[in-house]
Amino acid sequence: MKYAVTSKGDNKSNELMQQIKDQLDSLGVIYNEDQPDIVISVGGDGTLLYAFHRYSSRLDRTAFVGVHTGHLGFYADWIPEEIEKLATAIAKTPYQTVEYPLLEVTVRYSHGGRESKYLALNESTVKSVGSSLVMDVEIRGESFERFRGDGLCVSTPSGSTAYNKALGGAILHPSIPAIQLTEMASINNRVFRTIGSPLILPGHHTCMLKPVTSDDFQMTIDHLSLLHKDVKSIQFRVADERIRFARFRPFPFWRRVRDSFVTD
Incomplete structure (x- = not known):
């Protein structure tokens, strides 16, 4: 068994990271x-x-486990007081x-x-640079709508x-292999019209965005912000790869939803 640890970088997280290393080293x-491996x-x-992006090339060989040092997270199911218990579980x-679906994003360019x-x-x-986003949306290769608004x-x-x-999308259980398209402040009037509702696409469907008025876009991939120029199309689909989480005890998804958004 081989392991690595990533830290948020604050004092508390760094101290816990060292405790985990000390515990696991002592257990061999x-x-x-x-x-x-983990x-x-x-x-x-x-x-x-x-951590996911750092080890994205090893998803079939690496599992992840999270320790939260602040508010309860959706990916972090252990607390600081359980460090010794976690280390023992990892070692023995x-x-x-459990595997969760991922999103694959493919950006193609006008110049090839x-x-x-x-x-x-x-x-x-996806947002436009300096103006409203205008994109033709295709689903499974067929035209669906022309979107105008702040972004998608x-x-x-x-x-x-x-x-x-936050955009009004649905909460999906991570056992469902799907992706969800939601709008950011779409323009809807007698001239322009969008569906106005989130779209949930199954694993065998693709969503393609094609620029109409601009080909420079500000994109995010999770926490990463990227500027793409001369864009021909942006394709979204359920990725073939999946992320794996190491489970040493039950961590029910709906309980996490309840604890994060409903209970005090």
């Missing part, structure tokens, strides 16, 4: 930052997003894994050449509780 677990994220959901307990591909754990957003967000099921929820 090998620290390997380059080729870990990655322990200490901080919050943002820290785990960072065969763990199960190499396309850009990304994986997102939470979501990807495409999320995974596990990311449906993040920005997607």
